[in-house]
Amino acid sequence: xxxxxxxxxxxxxxxxxxxxxxxxxxxxxxxxxxxxxxxxxxxxxxxxxxxxxxxxxxxxxxxxxxxxxxxxxxxxxxxxxxxxxxxxxxxxxxxxxxxxxxxxxxxxxxxxxxxxxxxxxxxxxxxxxxxxxxxxxxxxxxxxxxxxxxxxxxxxxxxxxxxxxxxxxxxxxxxxxxxxxxxxxxxxxxxxxxxxxxxxxxxxxxxxxxxxxxxxxxxxxxxxxxxxxxxxxxxxxxxxxxxxxxxxxxxxxxxxxxxxxxxxxxxxxxxxxxxxxxxxxxxxxxxxxxxxxxxxxxxxxxxxxxxxxxx
Ligand SMILES: [Zn+2]
Numbered sequence: 001x002x003x004x005x006x007x008x009x010x011x012x013x014x015x016x017x018x019x020x021x022x023x024x025x026x027x028x029x030x031x032x033x034x035x036x037x038x039x040x041x042x043x044x045x046x047x048x049x050x051x052x053x054x055x056x057x058x059x060x061x062x063x064x065x066x067x068x069x070x071x072x073x074x075x076x077x078x079x080x081x082x083x084x085x086x087x088x089x090x091x092x093x094x095x096x097x098x099x100x101x102x103x104x105x106x107x108x109x110x111x112x113x114x115x116x117x118x119x120x121x122x123x124x125x126x127x128x129x130x131x132x133x134x135x136x137x138x139x140x141x142x143x144x145x146x147x148x149x150x151x152x153x154x155x156x157x158x159x160x161x162x163x164x165x166x167x168x169x170x171x172x173x174x175x176x177x178x179x180x181x182x183x184x185x186x187x188x189x190x191x192x193x194x195x196x197x198x199x200x201x202x203x204x205x206x207x208x209x210x211x212x213x214x215x216x217x218x219x220x221x222x223x224x225x226x227x228x229x230x231x232x233x234x235x236x237x238x239x240x241x242x243x244x245x246x247x248x249x250x251x252x253x254x255x256x257x258x259x260x261x262x263x264x265x266x267x268x269x270x271x272x273x274x275x276x277x278x279x280x281x282x283x284x285x286x287x288x289x290x291x292x293x294x295x296x297x298x299x300x301x302x303x304x305x306x307x308x309x310x311x
Contacts (some may be wrong), residue, residue, distance in 0.1 A: 002310040003106055003115035005099040006030065007047040010120040013092035016075055016084035020256065020293040021134040026120055029289075032299035033306065041310045043112060047099035047119065049091070050142060054101055057145035058138055058172045060129040067093065067136060078131035085136070093121055093136035100143030103286045104241065108151055114277070114285040116246075116306050122290040124166030124245045125191060132168065133191060140245045140288050141172045147241050148178045157182065157239035159230065159273060161222075161266075162247020162290040163257040165194030165210070169245065175204040180237045182230055184222060186250070186259050187212030209233055215258030219265040222250070226272050234276045241284045242277045244270075248292030248301040256293050266301045270308040285309060 006026070015021040033039055055064045068090050070076060076085045096119035103115035123140055125133030140158055147153045158173075160166040160183040170193065173179040177200075185194050187210075200208035211225045234242075252260035277283045287305065292298035 001043045001112050002041060002306065003045050003103055003112040004033070004042040004306065005045050005047045005103055005115060005117040005119065007095045007099070009088055009092040009095050010118065012088045013120050014075070014086040015121065015134055019084065021121065023120070024295055025292065025298060026118055028295040028299040029118055029302045032303050036303050036307070038303065038307045038310050042306070047095045047117070048102050049094040050098035050101060050137070054142050054146055055097060055137055057149055058128065058141045063129040067131070078136070083131045083134055083136070089121070089136065095119070096121055096123065097137040097139045097142045100139050100286060100288050101146045104143050104147055104151070107284050107286060113283055114309050115287065116309060117286065117288040119289050122247070123288065124160060124162060124169045124290050125164070127168045127171060133164065135168065138168045138172065140243050141169050143286060143288070144173065144179050144243055153240045154178055155180070155237055155239050156241045156243065157234055157237060158243045158245060160184070160245035161250065161269060162245055163250035163254070163259050164190050164247070164291065166245055167191045167193040170194070170198070170208055173204065174200055174208060175202040177203045177207050180207050180209070180233070180239065182209040182211070182233060184211045184213060184225055186215055186257055189257070213259060216260065218252070218260040219262055222261060222265055223268060226269060231272055231276060234280065238280050240281050242273055242281065244273060244285060244287035245290050246287045246305060247290035248298045251292065251294060251297040251301055253294040253297040254292065256291065263297065263301050263304055267304040267308050270305045274308060
Protein backbone atom coordinates (compact mmCIF):
# COMPACT_ATOMS: atom_id res chain seq x y z
CA UNK A 1 0.00 0.00 0.00
CA UNK A 2 1.27 3.45 -0.92
CA UNK A 3 0.91 6.25 1.62
CA UNK A 4 -0.39 9.53 0.23
CA UNK A 5 0.28 12.24 2.83
CA UNK A 6 -1.82 15.36 2.84
CA UNK A 7 -3.20 18.01 5.19
CA UNK A 8 -5.72 20.84 5.03
CA UNK A 9 -2.98 23.28 5.95
CA UNK A 10 -1.21 22.58 2.65
CA UNK A 11 -4.24 24.13 0.93
CA UNK A 12 -4.32 27.13 3.26
CA UNK A 13 -0.73 28.36 3.21
CA UNK A 14 -0.58 31.41 0.94
CA UNK A 15 2.84 32.26 -0.44
CA UNK A 16 1.63 35.77 -1.30
CA UNK A 17 -1.14 37.12 -3.47
CA UNK A 18 -1.24 35.72 -7.02
CA UNK A 19 1.85 33.66 -6.26
CA UNK A 20 2.66 30.68 -8.54
CA UNK A 21 3.29 28.53 -5.47
CA UNK A 22 -0.44 28.50 -4.75
CA UNK A 23 -2.93 26.33 -2.81
CA UNK A 24 -4.47 25.45 -6.20
CA UNK A 25 -1.42 23.26 -6.87
CA UNK A 26 -2.36 20.78 -4.16
CA UNK A 27 -6.08 21.12 -4.95
CA UNK A 28 -5.42 20.23 -8.61
CA UNK A 29 -3.37 17.18 -7.61
CA UNK A 30 -6.00 15.93 -5.16
CA UNK A 31 -8.86 16.46 -7.61
CA UNK A 32 -6.99 14.44 -10.24
CA UNK A 33 -5.92 11.67 -7.86
CA UNK A 34 -9.43 11.24 -6.45
CA UNK A 35 -10.79 10.58 -9.95
CA UNK A 36 -7.90 8.31 -10.88
CA UNK A 37 -8.14 4.51 -10.96
CA UNK A 38 -5.08 4.51 -8.68
CA UNK A 39 -6.99 6.16 -5.80
CA UNK A 40 -8.19 2.80 -4.47
CA UNK A 41 -4.55 1.65 -4.12
CA UNK A 42 -3.58 4.62 -1.97
CA UNK A 43 -3.79 5.03 1.76
CA UNK A 44 -4.57 8.70 2.44
CA UNK A 45 -2.78 9.76 5.63
CA UNK A 46 -3.02 13.08 7.44
CA UNK A 47 0.44 14.57 7.94
CA UNK A 48 1.61 15.12 11.52
CA UNK A 49 3.66 18.12 12.63
CA UNK A 50 7.44 17.74 12.85
CA UNK A 51 9.01 17.75 16.29
CA UNK A 52 11.35 20.67 16.89
CA UNK A 53 14.33 18.36 17.37
CA UNK A 54 13.75 16.86 13.89
CA UNK A 55 14.01 20.34 12.36
CA UNK A 56 17.07 21.22 14.42
CA UNK A 57 19.05 18.35 12.87
CA UNK A 58 19.36 20.45 9.70
CA UNK A 59 18.26 23.96 10.72
CA UNK A 60 19.71 26.48 13.14
CA UNK A 61 17.59 26.32 16.34
CA UNK A 62 17.31 30.13 16.27
CA UNK A 63 15.88 30.06 12.76
CA UNK A 64 13.34 27.37 13.73
CA UNK A 65 12.31 29.40 16.74
CA UNK A 66 11.92 32.58 14.71
CA UNK A 67 9.71 30.89 12.12
CA UNK A 68 7.49 29.24 14.71
CA UNK A 69 7.18 32.46 16.69
CA UNK A 70 5.98 34.49 13.70
CA UNK A 71 2.76 36.27 14.50
CA UNK A 72 1.34 37.24 11.19
CA UNK A 73 -1.46 39.67 10.49
CA UNK A 74 -0.18 40.85 7.13
CA UNK A 75 2.02 38.75 4.78
CA UNK A 76 5.66 38.73 5.93
CA UNK A 77 8.49 38.65 3.40
CA UNK A 78 11.10 36.09 4.51
CA UNK A 79 13.42 36.20 1.54
CA UNK A 80 13.79 39.09 -0.88
CA UNK A 81 10.30 38.94 -2.21
CA UNK A 82 9.74 35.41 -3.35
CA UNK A 83 9.19 33.65 -0.02
CA UNK A 84 6.28 35.06 1.88
CA UNK A 85 4.64 33.81 5.05
CA UNK A 86 1.00 34.28 5.95
CA UNK A 87 -1.03 33.31 9.00
CA UNK A 88 -0.97 29.51 8.61
CA UNK A 89 2.53 29.29 7.10
CA UNK A 90 4.43 28.20 10.24
CA UNK A 91 1.90 25.40 10.91
CA UNK A 92 1.87 24.33 7.24
CA UNK A 93 5.69 24.26 7.13
CA UNK A 94 5.77 22.22 10.35
CA UNK A 95 3.39 19.62 8.89
CA UNK A 96 5.20 19.55 5.51
CA UNK A 97 8.45 18.66 7.30
CA UNK A 98 6.64 16.21 9.59
CA UNK A 99 5.10 14.33 6.65
CA UNK A 100 8.47 13.13 5.35
CA UNK A 101 9.61 11.76 8.69
CA UNK A 102 6.26 10.13 9.33
CA UNK A 103 6.28 8.56 5.84
CA UNK A 104 9.87 7.33 6.26
CA UNK A 105 9.03 5.75 9.62
CA UNK A 106 5.95 3.95 8.28
CA UNK A 107 7.95 2.64 5.30
CA UNK A 108 10.74 1.41 7.61
CA UNK A 109 8.16 -0.28 9.83
CA UNK A 110 6.70 -2.00 6.76
CA UNK A 111 3.25 -0.44 7.30
CA UNK A 112 3.32 1.13 3.83
CA UNK A 113 5.58 0.16 0.95
CA UNK A 114 6.39 3.67 -0.26
CA UNK A 115 4.91 7.15 -0.04
CA UNK A 116 4.15 10.41 -1.77
CA UNK A 117 3.94 13.52 0.41
CA UNK A 118 1.68 16.09 -1.26
CA UNK A 119 3.05 18.99 0.77
CA UNK A 120 3.35 22.78 0.65
CA UNK A 121 5.45 24.80 1.25
CA UNK A 122 8.20 22.98 -0.69
CA UNK A 123 11.61 22.55 0.92
CA UNK A 124 14.76 22.01 -1.13
CA UNK A 125 15.90 25.66 -1.32
CA UNK A 126 15.61 26.22 2.44
CA UNK A 127 19.03 26.55 4.03
CA UNK A 128 20.21 26.04 7.57
CA UNK A 129 19.25 29.54 8.71
CA UNK A 130 17.32 30.90 5.79
CA UNK A 131 14.01 30.62 3.94
CA UNK A 132 14.47 30.78 0.20
CA UNK A 133 12.70 30.08 -3.09
CA UNK A 134 9.20 29.51 -1.63
CA UNK A 135 10.73 27.08 0.92
CA UNK A 136 10.66 27.44 4.74
CA UNK A 137 11.89 24.16 6.24
CA UNK A 138 13.86 21.68 4.13
CA UNK A 139 11.37 18.81 4.18
CA UNK A 140 13.47 16.22 2.34
CA UNK A 141 16.59 17.04 4.39
CA UNK A 142 14.63 16.65 7.63
CA UNK A 143 13.54 13.19 6.43
CA UNK A 144 17.09 12.21 5.37
CA UNK A 145 18.53 13.40 8.68
CA UNK A 146 15.94 11.35 10.55
CA UNK A 147 16.90 8.24 8.58
CA UNK A 148 20.62 8.56 9.32
CA UNK A 149 20.53 10.09 12.82
CA UNK A 150 17.52 8.38 14.37
CA UNK A 151 16.93 5.24 12.33
CA UNK A 152 20.69 4.65 12.01
CA UNK A 153 20.80 4.06 8.27
CA UNK A 154 24.24 4.41 6.74
CA UNK A 155 23.30 5.13 3.12
CA UNK A 156 20.37 7.31 2.09
CA UNK A 157 20.05 8.63 -1.48
CA UNK A 158 18.17 11.79 -2.39
CA UNK A 159 17.32 12.19 -6.07
CA UNK A 160 16.15 15.74 -6.82
CA UNK A 161 14.57 16.20 -10.26
CA UNK A 162 12.98 19.58 -9.55
CA UNK A 163 14.07 21.90 -12.37
CA UNK A 164 15.88 24.10 -9.86
CA UNK A 165 19.00 23.03 -8.01
CA UNK A 166 18.35 22.04 -4.39
CA UNK A 167 20.96 24.37 -2.90
CA UNK A 168 19.64 23.90 0.65
CA UNK A 169 19.70 20.10 0.57
CA UNK A 170 23.13 20.05 -1.05
CA UNK A 171 24.61 22.36 1.56
CA UNK A 172 23.19 20.39 4.48
CA UNK A 173 24.87 17.14 3.39
CA UNK A 174 27.89 18.48 1.48
CA UNK A 175 30.32 16.90 3.97
CA UNK A 176 28.25 13.80 4.71
CA UNK A 177 29.05 10.40 3.17
CA UNK A 178 25.83 8.87 4.52
CA UNK A 179 23.60 10.94 2.24
CA UNK A 180 24.14 10.82 -1.52
CA UNK A 181 22.61 13.91 -3.11
CA UNK A 182 21.92 13.73 -6.85
CA UNK A 183 20.32 16.66 -8.65
CA UNK A 184 19.23 17.17 -12.25
CA UNK A 185 18.42 20.80 -12.92
CA UNK A 186 18.40 23.52 -15.53
CA UNK A 187 21.74 25.32 -15.43
CA UNK A 188 22.45 28.14 -15.34
CA UNK A 189 19.14 28.99 -13.68
CA UNK A 190 17.75 29.91 -10.25
CA UNK A 191 19.32 29.65 -7.64
CA UNK A 192 22.68 29.68 -9.48
CA UNK A 193 24.29 26.73 -7.66
CA UNK A 194 24.63 23.15 -8.92
CA UNK A 195 27.64 23.13 -11.23
CA UNK A 196 29.05 19.71 -12.11
CA UNK A 197 32.25 20.65 -10.26
CA UNK A 198 30.47 20.65 -6.90
CA UNK A 199 30.95 17.04 -5.77
CA UNK A 200 31.00 17.33 -1.97
CA UNK A 201 33.87 17.98 0.37
CA UNK A 202 35.72 16.31 3.24
CA UNK A 203 34.16 12.94 4.02
CA UNK A 204 31.35 13.87 1.65
CA UNK A 205 33.56 14.16 -1.38
CA UNK A 206 31.96 12.18 -4.21
CA UNK A 207 28.57 12.07 -2.44
CA UNK A 208 27.13 15.08 -4.26
CA UNK A 209 26.37 14.59 -7.95
CA UNK A 210 25.14 17.56 -9.95
CA UNK A 211 23.82 16.96 -13.45
CA UNK A 212 23.28 20.41 -14.95
CA UNK A 213 21.03 20.54 -18.03
CA UNK A 214 20.93 23.32 -20.59
CA UNK A 215 17.65 25.01 -21.47
CA UNK A 216 15.88 23.08 -24.19
CA UNK A 217 16.87 19.68 -22.78
CA UNK A 218 14.07 17.14 -22.63
CA UNK A 219 13.22 13.46 -22.26
CA UNK A 220 16.23 12.23 -24.25
CA UNK A 221 18.81 14.10 -22.15
CA UNK A 222 17.14 13.35 -18.82
CA UNK A 223 16.65 9.64 -19.46
CA UNK A 224 20.24 9.36 -20.72
CA UNK A 225 21.41 10.98 -17.46
CA UNK A 226 19.35 8.46 -15.49
CA UNK A 227 20.71 5.48 -17.39
CA UNK A 228 24.33 6.65 -17.68
CA UNK A 229 24.84 8.44 -14.36
CA UNK A 230 22.09 8.06 -11.78
CA UNK A 231 21.32 4.34 -11.93
CA UNK A 232 25.06 3.41 -11.93
CA UNK A 233 25.70 5.82 -9.04
CA UNK A 234 22.89 4.21 -7.05
CA UNK A 235 24.27 0.75 -7.86
CA UNK A 236 27.62 1.82 -6.47
CA UNK A 237 26.16 3.51 -3.38
CA UNK A 238 23.61 0.74 -2.59
CA UNK A 239 21.11 2.99 -0.80
CA UNK A 240 19.12 1.66 2.13
CA UNK A 241 16.41 4.21 1.35
CA UNK A 242 15.64 6.47 -1.63
CA UNK A 243 14.08 9.91 -1.17
CA UNK A 244 12.81 11.87 -4.15
CA UNK A 245 12.62 15.66 -4.24
CA UNK A 246 9.81 15.49 -6.75
CA UNK A 247 9.36 18.82 -8.46
CA UNK A 248 7.39 18.78 -11.69
CA UNK A 249 8.55 22.17 -12.97
CA UNK A 250 10.85 20.60 -15.61
CA UNK A 251 7.62 19.81 -17.53
CA UNK A 252 7.37 21.33 -21.00
CA UNK A 253 4.23 23.28 -20.01
CA UNK A 254 5.74 24.76 -16.85
CA UNK A 255 6.11 28.54 -16.79
CA UNK A 256 9.26 28.57 -14.61
CA UNK A 257 11.65 26.53 -16.72
CA UNK A 258 13.23 25.98 -20.09
CA UNK A 259 13.41 22.19 -19.73
CA UNK A 260 10.84 20.37 -21.84
CA UNK A 261 10.07 17.00 -20.22
CA UNK A 262 6.85 15.25 -21.19
CA UNK A 263 4.49 13.74 -18.61
CA UNK A 264 5.68 10.29 -19.64
CA UNK A 265 9.31 11.13 -18.68
CA UNK A 266 8.21 11.52 -15.04
CA UNK A 267 6.73 8.02 -15.21
CA UNK A 268 9.93 6.59 -16.69
CA UNK A 269 12.16 8.33 -14.13
CA UNK A 270 9.91 6.93 -11.38
CA UNK A 271 10.16 3.44 -12.88
CA UNK A 272 13.96 3.64 -12.92
CA UNK A 273 14.14 4.75 -9.27
CA UNK A 274 11.59 2.16 -8.24
CA UNK A 275 13.65 -0.57 -9.93
CA UNK A 276 16.74 0.72 -8.12
CA UNK A 277 14.89 0.78 -4.78
CA UNK A 278 13.67 -2.76 -5.35
CA UNK A 279 17.19 -3.89 -6.16
CA UNK A 280 18.85 -2.23 -3.17
CA UNK A 281 16.35 -1.47 -0.41
CA UNK A 282 13.12 -3.47 -0.62
CA UNK A 283 11.47 -0.75 -2.70
CA UNK A 284 11.69 1.86 0.06
CA UNK A 285 10.89 5.24 -1.50
CA UNK A 286 9.51 8.42 0.00
CA UNK A 287 8.79 11.11 -2.57
CA UNK A 288 8.05 14.70 -1.55
CA UNK A 289 6.45 17.38 -3.70
CA UNK A 290 8.71 20.32 -4.47
CA UNK A 291 7.84 22.63 -7.43
CA UNK A 292 5.52 22.36 -10.46
CA UNK A 293 3.47 25.37 -11.47
CA UNK A 294 1.33 24.48 -14.48
CA UNK A 295 -1.70 23.04 -12.72
CA UNK A 296 -2.78 20.48 -15.31
CA UNK A 297 0.78 19.32 -16.13
CA UNK A 298 1.46 19.05 -12.39
CA UNK A 299 -1.68 17.03 -11.62
CA UNK A 300 -1.17 14.71 -14.59
CA UNK A 301 2.52 14.17 -13.82
CA UNK A 302 1.87 13.45 -10.12
CA UNK A 303 -0.83 10.96 -11.10
CA UNK A 304 1.67 9.16 -13.34
CA UNK A 305 4.38 9.26 -10.66
CA UNK A 306 2.12 7.89 -7.93
CA UNK A 307 0.65 5.27 -10.27
CA UNK A 308 4.11 3.90 -11.04
CA UNK A 309 4.96 3.84 -7.32
CA UNK A 310 1.72 1.99 -6.57
CA UNK A 311 1.58 -0.69 -9.30
ZN1 LIG B 1 11.62 24.18 -8.72
